[in-house]
Amino acid sequence: MPDWKPHVRARLASLRLSPSRETEIIEELAQHLDDRWRELIAGGASEEEAASVALGQLRVDVLSKNLAPLRQAQFAIGAREDTSGSSGSTWIERLAQDVRYGARSLRKHAGLTFVAVLSLALAIGANTAVYALVDAVLVRSLGFPESDRLVLIWEANGSAPTLRGNVAPGNYRDWEAQSRTFDDVAAFGSIALNQSGSGEPERLDGQTVTANFFDVLGVRPMLGRTFVPDDARDTVAPQVVIFSHRLWQQRFGGRSDIVGIDVLLDGNRVSVVGVMPPHFQVIDATADV
Secondary structure, three states, X not given: OOOOHHHHHHHHHHHOOOHHHHXXXXXXXXXXXXXXXXXXXXXXXXXXXXXXXXXXXXXXXXXXXXXXXXXXXXXXXXXXXXXXXXXXXXXXXXXXXXXXXXXXXXXXXXXXXXXXXXXXXXXXXHHHHHHHHHHHHHHOOOOOOOHHHOOOOOXXXXXXXXXXXXXXXXXXXXXXXXXXXXXXXXXXXXXXEEEEOOOOOEEEEEEEEOOOHHHHHOOOOOEEOOOXXXXXXXXXXXXXXXXOHHHHHHHHOOOOOOOOOEEEEOOEEEEEEEEOOOOOOEOOEOOOO
């Protein structure tokens, strides 16, 4: 690739520009020449032909015509700076020139630009995720009454203490019976369910919970009731379910008589006993039922 700067500097000699301004213009015009040279080569010209054509378009009379107003403005602003100390509008001109030069440089080094943009995107995404987590856990309330008194406990393996482990039912029962630290303890776990018998079958995200779950959280349903101790007696109690607000609206059209109807979940007939408020979610998970 030709070195354009000596050619540009020779053509600027008669314009009597300040050294700093001349350097800026040389950089910008050299980039223009490089872009034009590449364009001509892409069009089929040889390197020598492309260089000749590009330089032929860099005529002194054209430079003089286009740069004279800038030189006059620079002299006028310089006089004003001497008397008032204000930079006037030079920063606007310099900013526009810097933006143009930066855009051309980024286009010229496309590979480096891609890596830089990707790095910025990953960094911004990671920071956004961290902020969202901090905002959800530390800044905003959990949405439950006295949420500062709620804690989440789980089992951990000694070799991997940071990983959450499922709580064995026997251990949960021991915590529930023997704990003197907590007013009450409830358990929950995720489950996937197929809902059928009303429109197209749908895969639902569910949570199995102990009967006292909603009492521990201190939340009430929008319609119907939550679970009661009799619901947990497997041998005598019918299977019951509580709907999320979303499922009630989208699957059942928000029908007012939803409480008491039977639905099919995984082929089992269960009875709807309640509907939760619109923004309720189960601790750190979402659930339809």
